[in-house]
Amino acid sequence: MLKNILKYSTIMGALVLPISLVHAGGHSTSYGPFPVTLQGYSGDKDNSVSYSGQVARHVLHDSLKVLAGRGDGGANSATLKAEMLSYFSGSDKNKAILAPVTKGAFVIKQGTLNEISSGKNIEGKFYNGAMMAWPGSMKGREVALHMIDRASIANKGVDAENGYNWPQLISKFTMGAMAYSQAVDNYLDEKLEANTKPNNKPYKDGKPYTGKEHVWDEGFGYFGAAAHTLSLTADQAYGIAKRKDMASADVNGDGVVDLKSEMVFGPAYYAAAFDRSGTKSTSYLQTIMQAYFDGRQLITSAKGAVLTNAQRSSLKAHASTIESKWEQVLAEAVFKYAGSAYKDINKMQEDDADVAKEYKGYVKHWGELKGFSMALQSGRNNLGETAGTMNDLILFGPVTLDNSYVTDVTSSGDFKREKRMTWNDYQLQLLKVQQLMVDKFSVASRVNDQLADLGALAEMLGDQSNAETD
């Protein structure tokens, strides 16, 4: 009897031990907490990770998107615009979080912005280089303000006449012009240099983190991934962003989702979305997350000393991985929505089509296409000719129901549609957009690939090498 008990307890022990090790190991892959390494720190903090300002900006962005769809066609334009600007440009007041909010069992911990971080805005961190993708030769911030202005007079965020869906345009553009731009063109770029924010000094006096630790954390914050992303599948990360998968989100089991560490926001959500769809051959989310994690571990391992050149070049290699994969994610999005718009045009032309309904979907998808194409142009790299080609193909506005499309904007901000294009011609341009994304960014997930059927049939028929003769 005793022998049996001993035997079973050994078996149980053998089973439990690896499980507990896996559990313990799971924590070690979380982005934080990381120990305080700052030499001479005398405070009481034991975690050096901090990126709540970036989380606040994701929330500002999500909330702004909600507001962009609340116009009633003009009557509420003044108050709506002021409200949108309070999220875009910042406010002294503690604003409510409009998105993401609790949805059923998916309970969100914070209800106001100041519970995350106070005094933050989008505008101050918005790409402000030239934005040739938009009519009027404006700079990035001017374009965003123009969009906010137009959204405030639109009906539920849609300008059907010109073919604009403002929530989509503003949101997708911001995902690049704020998050991607700040990460790859600021924190993971010049701030990694030796003479900027060194690792042997606090980021700011009194803070428990070093210069480089915080630079890296802020760069991570803009990606919008949950801290425990390395233990998540793409499906789980997607489920969290969609507020459907409470079990995967609530990693500490406190019954609420902490936006500061457990939520998945825009950029990370799209990385996950492309990993789980299309050809399912990519791992954008995990590759980017691993690079962030490895970079942070490298800084932590320096134990508050100045990073050596070798360490910084290692860090830059991680930054380069992050940049190139993030850029690919944006290109995948351009690819996907070019395909969506192509399919929408087919649907609109069907004999029994509900044209108004299909057009609405087309305008929404085009807004995503355009927004992401502008996001792609907001990074560190000057895309040069590729940007010009992409803008020429996508146009300033979609081809609308009377085949006209936006060609310019007046000084008062109104749009002019002075050219026309057939649906077929525009579809060809959308196909070329997809091809451009393949050629220039090597997109691999290729959701809504309009040439995939050609390839599948060609493969089915077999190669023509050694074709039989008679």
Add this chain to the structure above:
Amino acid sequence: MEYTEIFNDFLSDFIDPKKRIFVGYLGLSLIIAYVWLVAVRRSALKTAHAQIFNHKVFFSKSARIDYKLFFINRAFSLLVSPLLITQIAIATFIFYELHRQNIVHSGQFSDANKTFVVALFSLSMFIADDFTKYFLHRWMHRWPVLWAFHKVHHSAETMTPITVYRVHPAEGILYGLRSAVAQGIVISTFIFAFGNIVDLYTIVGVNILVFFFHMAGSNLRHSHISIGYWKFLEHVFISPAQHQLHHSVAEEHHDKNFGAALAIWDWLFGSLHLSEAEKDITYGLGLTESGPKTIGDMYIKPFLDIYGILTLNIKKVRKLLFLSSNEKPFSNRFGPKL
């Protein structure tokens, strides 16, 4: 690459149902040959057996050259095929270009009956493939430069299923390009018109019609088993005997029966010749044509022939120019006295 991989690559056609010499089709051709000889020609089984496995055919000098060419041409094919334009490149180009017209829009017939579309695509693919094979084959015979290459195939004096590989690599390239063009056109037009409902009816991964063509004993075309069909059927499908007649040295058989699977093209364009049951056929080029005799000849001679053709034509052109020109030529060595 491992030696076994190279070996597998060389012999892969025998296990690929997309290829004519797939073991399944070879086996079936064998059964058809037995049935034909025993049940139709009333031969004894032993006689049929001896006739089918005729050593004089399978180990003839001509057949031995075929076997060597099979391996050498596979090597050429492995080297050259990655350089050729693919059907997908052609299909993409045409698919793009179809957007430039405004009569039919992309996906206009995507609500059509799927069964109908798949059947139509399978049939169109088969017909386009067969039709382009007919014309290229016809040109291979009619154009002297192409005939210089195609003579390699017709220099076979005994025929086995492996004779299908007795071709000059240049001809292989032309047939590959033809296939790419045919597939590219059909795939792109169908996807443009019908969208993603387009599919192919297949058996063992092969277009059902191609499968039936091979099942019907396509390997017997290059053999000494002369199977003819009823006359009416030989207007629709090329029988093995009709193709064997295409390889005949007899002048009355020259430039006949270019078709691969279908005889209708020959019928339509005046090159059909029905099989002749009682006639013994001698395969090859005959005495009037100088064909390649050795392995080296198979690859080099076409180029020498082409050089000869071009030289002759240049002479003709110069002669023509000098006759029609009033200006003094650079040299009047070959020209008329002025």
